[in-house]
């Protein structure tokens with residue numbers, strides 16, 4: 001016999017939507033605190049959401065993410081239209097084949113080649129900053145990670161004069177990204193999902209037009225590359241040459257979907273890590289001091305490189321702690337393909353199972369002072385004793401992030417490049433607001449003043 005899953009009272013027709021408001025992450029956290037490890041809430045018209053927060057239940061869902069649980073992205077029509085059937089949105093055997101074909105592009109020895117691009121582009125960004133300048137640090141991180149992903153995906157430098165002003169991939173991708181992510185917040189997306197996408201609203205028209213333009217550009221590049229028949233060292237070259245056991249590669253449509261997916265998945269997430277890390281460092285002078293000491297000791301004033309990364313252990317602890325407090329992906333959602341049992345509770349096929357990094361990473365059972373920024377907690381001993389499936393910024397199981405090593409390398413190199421040259425001061429006139437969209441981002445950016453460190457501080 002199944003027991004009734006505990007959860008907050010719902011209002012007819014709107015369920016718990018009012019309580020969720022613009023802070024679903026906090027609502028989920030309160031539900032777990034109040035009702036325990038399995039909570040039922042109503043956020044959609046036609047199905048319940050079950051929030052799970054016990055490591056063994058999270059393990060069960062994520063490990064069985066292919067056999068028993070689907071990702072359920074077919075419900076998000078706009079996302080499906082932008083990403084098509086790429087790695088993030090596809091399911092079952094199709095996903096498995098694509099994952100196997102894409103995996104070699106992310107092997108450590110392959111992505112290590114991108115380290116120089118990362119520092120080079122970070123240094124180009126920093127060179128444009130003046131001492132004392134006010135800027136939106138999130139905008140800077142978004143631009144820099146976008147340039148890095150465009151170069152590593154397509155071997156295109158969007159600052160190169162030959163690409164400037166022409167209708168090229170960086171601009172087209174940026175346009176789609178802007179229309180999709182900036183114009184469709186989670187609330188508008190939830191409402192729009194109920195309307196036909198064929199409705200000629202200005203937003204729909206703009207999104208469709210930018211996707212059309214982008215498709216044109218991407219298909220041209222793919223065609224040109226296929227004719228060129230040489231490995232340019234970028235991710236696209238790898239995807240074009242990848243073949244399955246039967247010697248079959250990806251069709252142009254599959255390549256298009258994977259390229260779009262990698263661009264979107266690999267760009268804003270890493271920018272968010274960097275923005276939140278800089279935001280935290282600006283509020284923790286002691287941590288900043290220790291970080292600068294490590295950078296000074298390891299780098300001696302030169303730009304960081306791949307071989308420095310193993311020596312930047314405090315930098316790594318800072319990134320871990322920042323992703324604990326501000327996980328760039330704050331929620332993983334799954335849909336059971338059949339009825340599943342979690343203890344004495346039966347979760348029906350087709351419901352939503354929600355697993356939240358925000359909730360788990362701040363869970364008081366696993367982290368002392370869970371809301372405090374303490375990079376020192378990331379000792380070897382602590383990592384060894386931390387139960388699995390409590391800290392998972394990149395997900396886990398078969399659908400774990402394919403770009404996790406790429407992202408950590410990029411975040412480390414960019415953070416080291418920035419912090420050895422600049423001190424970041426928050427602009428206290430500006431409110432930083434968390435926006436839990438698909439990613440956890442600062443809604444109106446983060447305004448800061450950048451102050452150049454003097455050479456004496458750097459080299460003495």
Ligand code: HEM
Nearest residue numbers: 087088265266269270328329393394395399401402403407
């Ligand atoms: C700090 C940065 C990043 C974070 C926190 C992050 C987080 C995640 C998470 C949590 C998932 C799993 C989602 C789920 O299970 O439903 C995921 C999947 C994915 N990520 Fe990332 N990601 C990051 C950077 C990147 C980068 C740089 C790339 C590519 C260049 C990338 C490409 C992907 C792809 C393709 C998937 C889908 C994998 C699959 O289902 O097979 N991500 N990411």
